[in-house]
Amino acid sequence: MTLRDARRSGVDPPAAAANASAARWSRNAKSGLKSLNYLPLASEQGKIAIMLHTLRRTVPAALMLATAVMAAQAPTDLPTGPPASSPAPPASLQAGPAVTFKVEINYVEVDARALDAQGNFVRDLNKEDFQILEDGVPQTVTAFAFVNIPVERPEVPLFAREPIESDVATNARDFDGRVYLFVLDDLHTHPLRSQLVKAAARRFIETKLGANDKAAIVTTSGISEAKQEFTDNRRLLLQAVDRFMGRKLRSATLGGLQSYSPTAADPEAAERGYNADTALRALKNVADFLAGVRGRRKALIYISEGIDYDIHDMFNNRDSSRLVQAARDAVAAATRSNVSIYAIDPRGLTSLADEAIEVSGAGGLGPGSLQRELQLSHDNLRMLAAETGGFAVVNTNDFTDAFDRIVTENSSYYVLGYYPTNERRAGRVRKIDVRVRRPGLQVRARNSYIEAQGRAPVSAAPARAAGTPAALDETITSPLPLSGLTMSATAAGFKGEAPNAVVTIVIEARGSDLRLKAENGKYAGKLDLSIVAVDRNGNIKGTRRATLDLGLRPETFARVSEFGMRFLSRLELPAGRYQLRLGALSTESGARGSVFYDLEVPDFSKGRMTMSGLLVTSEAAGRTPTAQADAQPFDILPTPPTTMREFPSGDELAIFAEVYDNQLSPPHMVDITTNVLTDEGRVVFTNTESRSSTELQGKAGGYGYTTRIPLKNLAPGLYVLRVDARTRTGQDEPITRQVQFRIRG
Secondary structure (H helix, E strand, C coil): CCHHHHHHHCCCCCHHHCCCCHHHHHHHHHCCCCCCCCCHHHHHHCCCCCCCCCCCCCCCCCCCHHHHHHHHHCCCCCCCCCCCCCCCCCHHHCCCCCCCCCCCCCCEEEEEEEECCCCCECCCCCHHHEEEEECCEEECEEEEEEEECCCCCCCCCCCCCCCCCCCCEECCCCCCCCEEEEEECHHHCCHHHHHHHHHHHHHHHHHHCCCCCEEEEEECCCCHHHCEEEECCHHHHHHHHHCCCCCCCCCHHHHHHHCCCCCCCCCCHHHHHHHHHHHHHHHHHHHHHHHHCCCCCEEEEEECCCCCCCCCCCCCCCCHHHHHHHHHHHHHHHHHCCEEEEEECCCCCCCCHHHHHHHCCCCCCCHHHHHHHHHHHHHHHHHHHHCCCCCEECCCCCCHHHHHHHHHHCCEEEEEEECCCCCCCECCEEEEEEEECCCCCEEEECCEEECCECCCCCCCCCCCCCCCCHHHHHHHHCCCCCECCCEEEEEEEEECCCCEEEEEEEEEECHHHCCCEEECCEEEEEEEEEEEEEECCCCEEEEEEEEEEEEECHHHHHHHHHHCEEEEEEEEEECEEEEEEEEEEECCCCCEEEEEEEEEECCCCCCCEEECCCEEEECHHHHCCEEECCCCCCCCCCCCCCCCCEEECCCEEEEEEEEEECCCCCCCEEEEEEEEEECCCCEEEEEEEEEEHHHHCCCCEEEEEEEEEECCCCCCEEEEEEEEEEECCCCCCCEEEEEEEEEEC
C-alpha cells in the first residue's frame, strides 16, 4: 500500500512515527507554520499566484550536450544553432574585481601558462605583465583572470570505501573546478578494442577527476547509451563509459583482400568518408556548445584511433575537400571557444597484430599498408590537438604522465580576452603571440585561431511557454549551473500510476538573494521557477513552471531573509535516468541561479522489493517558509521535506520512505531498519519496524515508513543515515538508501 493508498483507505501511519517530540514540532507550526501547512505565504498575504505551464516538448537551441552531438548527424548543408549566452566567470577564479567575459563573434579568449627557468608556474602576474600580438599587431587585453584550481577529493566516511553520493544539488558555492568533455569516438574504434577506450576513460575519471570538477561524455555517432551530461558523479560517468562500443569499419587495406590487389579501391570509402565527416562535425558542435562557458579553459579529451581517411588526398578521395573544411571548422570552433583537444590513441604502442594476421600472404598486401594507415590516423590526431593548444598521446602504453599534464594545464593558468583590431570575417588563420614582459619567463599558449566567416549569425529565440522570461530560459540552457541566486534541490521518486513514478522535488532558495521591495507595509516581488526533466537522449520528458507573486509581512520577510524559502513540486516520469534542470529568477534583483540534479527513477514494478527515495526534514527546517504548488502534501512528515544536510546540535530529524513489496506469496515479514553511523562506522541510533505482507491484502504495494531521530546526544561531526529493507525469506539482499549529513556545534 502506497502513501496515497493509505490516505484513501484511512489507514493510520505506523505507530512508530509518533513520539513524545511531536509537541516540539507543533510549536514550530504555531509560530507561523501550522502543522503541514505548505502555503504559509498564501495564508499571510491572501494570495500567491502560482502559474504552472507545460512547455513545448522540444529542446531549445544548445539546451543539452546530447543535442549538440546529435546535430552532427544532420545534413552538412544545414546550419546548427548558436551556443547559449554565457555568464561571467566565477569570482573565485579571478584575481581582483569580477571580470565579465562577453560572448561576441569577434571576441577572442586565450589561456596562458607562464613558467620560470625551472618550469614552475608563475602565479603573481597581472594584466599589465602580458602582451598579445595578433598577426604581429599589438592588441588591448580587455578581460583578465588568474585561475588556480585545487584538486579536491570527496569527503568519505572513514568506514566507507567509496564516497556516499549526495542526494542534494546546490550552487551555494560558485563552480570553481575543471571542465572535462570526453568524446569517445566509436566511429573510429575497432569493436574488439572497445575495452581499451573504456580502460583509458575509466582511469582518468577514477584517478584524476576532482570532487570540484565537472565532466560529460558523448560519442561521435550520437548513440545515447554512452552519454552523460555534465556531472560530478563518478558512478554515472563510469556507467556511461561502460556502455561504450566501437563500430569502426575494417581497415581499408583489408578491403583490398577482396581483389587481392594492393591498388584496389576501398569498397567502403564512401561510408568511411561519412564517418570522418560525422566525427569532425561532432567535435565542432560540442566545441560550439562549450562556448557558453567563459573565463576558463575547457579540456576536450578525444579518445580515438584517429580518422582513417586521407582527407588531403584530393586525387583519390572524392570527399577530401569537404572533409578538409570539416576539420577546419572543428578547429575553428575549438579555438574560438578556447577548447583544447587532447587526443588519446587507446591502442597505445601497437604493432597492429590483429590486422597483420589478416593480411599476411594476401597478394601484394602487407604490414606496410597497415603502417601507412596507422601513420595517417596519428597525423589526424596530432593535427586536431596541435591546432587547438592541446597535445596528442600516441604510441605509448603509459598514460600517467599525459593525464597528469592534462590536469596541470587545466588547473593553473591566466585567461586573457581581447577584441581584435582587425574586424574582417574571412575565415583566415590568425596568428597569436602571447608574451610576458617580466624577464626570464616563457609562455605556453595557443598560437592561432581561425576567424569567423561571413555575417554574424542572428540568435533565434528558443521556443518557450508564454510568459517565460528569456533570462530564465538562458539559465536552464546554460552548459553549467549558475550561482547568482543561491539555491539547493533534492528529489525522490515514489510509486505512481503505471508506467509513471511520482517525483517529489524540493527547492530551497536563499532569501537574501531575492531583494524584495517594501511596498504598503509588505515586502513584494516575484520569483520565477522552472523545472525541466531531460532524458539521456536530450528529450524533454517533463516540465513545471511557477511564478510566485510574493507579498510578505515584515515578520515573514525576516524569516525568509534568515532561513530562505522552500518550494515543492512534482513530476510524473517513467523509469529511467534524467537530469533535472532547475532555474530561478528574481524579478526585483535580476538574480538568477540554477542547479542540475542527476535523477534515476527505478522501475518499482520490477524485482521482489524496491524502495522509494528518501525524504528528510527536521525541527529546525520547519522555520523555513514554504510555498507549494503540489496539491498532495506528505502529511506523514511533521514539516515539509528539506534540502538541509547540516543540522544544529539538539535538532531532531524525521524521514519518510516507501518500501514496495512485489512478492505476493507466501506470506512473509519485512524488516525496515534505520541506522545512524558515525564517521568511524559506529551505530549511534537504530530503529526497526516489522511489517507483514498480509497488510497488502494480496496486492503488490508499499509500506509507508517514517521515524524520528533525536540529535541532542550526538557530537558534532559527519554521520551517515542508512535505511535498509529486507524480507525474512532469506532470498534477497537488502534494499538500501543512504544520506550523509553533518551536525554542527
